[in-house]
Amino acid sequence: xxxxxxxxxxxxxxxxxxxxxxxxxxxxxxxxxxxxxxxxxxxxxxxxxxxxxxxxxxxxxxxxxxxxxxxxxxxxxxxxxxxxxxxxxxxxxxxxxxxxxxxxxxxxxxxxxxxxxxxxxxxx
Amino acid sequence: xxxxxxxxxxxxxxxxxxxxxxxxxxxxxxxxxxxxxxxxxxxxxxxxxxxxxxxxxxxxxxxxxxxxxxxxxxxxxxxxxxxxxxxxxxxxxxxxxxxxxxxxxxxxxxxxxxxxxxxxxxxxxxxxxxxxxxxxxxxxxxxxxxxxxxxxxxxxxxxxxxxxxxxxxxxxxxxxxxxxxxxxxxxxxxxxxxxxxxxxxxxxxxxxxxxxxxxxxxxxxxxxxxxxxxxxxxxxxxxxxxxxxxxxxxxx
Numbered sequence: 001x002x003x004x005x006x007x008x009x010x011x012x013x014x015x016x017x018x019x020x021x022x023x024x025x026x027x028x029x030x031x032x033x034x035x036x037x038x039x040x041x042x043x044x045x046x047x048x049x050x051x052x053x054x055x056x057x058x059x060x061x062x063x064x065x066x067x068x069x070x071x072x073x074x075x076x077x078x079x080x081x082x083x084x085x086x087x088x089x090x091x092x093x094x095x096x097x098x099x100x101x102x103x104x105x106x107x108x109x110x111x112x113x114x115x116x117x118x119x120x121x122x123x124x
Numbered sequence: 125x126x127x128x129x130x131x132x133x134x135x136x137x138x139x140x141x142x143x144x145x146x147x148x149x150x151x152x153x154x155x156x157x158x159x160x161x162x163x164x165x166x167x168x169x170x171x172x173x174x175x176x177x178x179x180x181x182x183x184x185x186x187x188x189x190x191x192x193x194x195x196x197x198x199x200x201x202x203x204x205x206x207x208x209x210x211x212x213x214x215x216x217x218x219x220x221x222x223x224x225x226x227x228x229x230x231x232x233x234x235x236x237x238x239x240x241x242x243x244x245x246x247x248x249x250x251x252x253x254x255x256x257x258x259x260x261x262x263x264x265x266x267x268x269x270x271x272x273x274x275x276x277x278x279x280x281x282x283x284x285x286x287x288x289x290x291x292x293x294x295x296x297x298x299x300x301x302x303x304x305x306x307x308x309x310x311x312x313x314x315x316x317x318x319x320x321x322x323x324x325x326x327x328x329x330x331x332x333x334x335x336x337x338x339x340x341x342x343x344x345x346x347x348x349x350x351x352x353x354x355x356x357x358x359x360x361x362x363x364x365x366x367x368x369x370x371x372x373x374x375x376x
Contacts, residue, residue, distance in 0.1 A: 029298065088327075
């Protein structure tokens with residue numbers, strides 16, 4: 001019970017301490033920078049991993065970068081539209097994950113492996 | 125003043141590229157320590173750039189969460205075992221949610237944890253466990269990991285492409301002045317309340333469309349998973365039985 005109280009108090013301090021000074025334009029730059037770095041790391045993973053599920057996971061890392069970028073853009077323009085856009089991106093990410101994993105399971109059933117190189121039949 | 129920030133960003137991206145390249149899985153891994161040191165250096169350079177562009181009262185939690193998120197994302201990409209990648213991705217989601225809380229987006233942070241870490245990641249772990257193959261248990265370094273997990277394809281090209289993109293994006297974000305509305309934060313007593321008002325008034329059609337999209341996705345996933353897929357693996361009875369499981373598993 002005391003731990004919960006301390007957690008709530010600590011998190012409210014974090015929130016309040018962050019909110020009062022987090023309104024000018026510089027704070028959004030940091031968020032967008034972290035978003036860009038996450039996006040780039042996701043691109044690296046998507047291009048060089050051969051496991052189909054890990055390739056999908058790297059697109060999810062790219063989604064996290066996009067979410068941070070949207071929140072930063074909302075901070076830039078000082079309204080909530082960035083966050084609402086982020087919520088819809090979250091919905092799309094959930095839809096994409098569900099359908100994409102269903103397709104991956106079908107591909108696995110056909111070839112018996114998760115290797116993306118097995119599907120290189122169009123290579124000349 | 126801004127040009128050294130941009131060059132610092134490029135240097136950070138270069139160090140990060142080298143760190144990820146060294147940490148990617150390959151047949152022999154003699155330089156693992158160097159990968160860790162370079163990764164620490166790259167994250168340190170990123171934190172330096174972040175504190176150089178930050179406002180006066182950015183808390184320490186922002187830098188700590190950024191470092192954790194970027195480090196965990198690097199680990200998602202470079203780990204050889206899929207389950208570990210999924211678990212490190214949970215850490216990325218928690219870090220992103222923490223950054224959203226710091227930026228005042230509390231509802232989005234809670235939604236991230238509930239939907240991403242709670243639903244999407246659990247689905248990923250299920251599918252990873254479901255689509256498992258028995259690996260080569262020859263006592264090698266990864267003791268059962270499969271070849272397509274332990275060897276990255278074309279690591280040089282992938283790291284170059286990804287980190288040139290990162291350096292360009294980051295250089296533009298840091299170097300150019302971004303257009304926006306400067307001033308005090310709009311009074312925001314309850315983030316959830318304000319987002320609820322916005323979603324029911326201005327974005328109500330989008331919410332309905334999102335609901336329809338979710339239903340379509342649910343029907344589509346069920347239809348896909350119940351489809352009978354002819355297995356093309358010849359000579360393997362178990363793999364042929366795998367293809368039948370979609371039809372035999374009755375949901376009710």
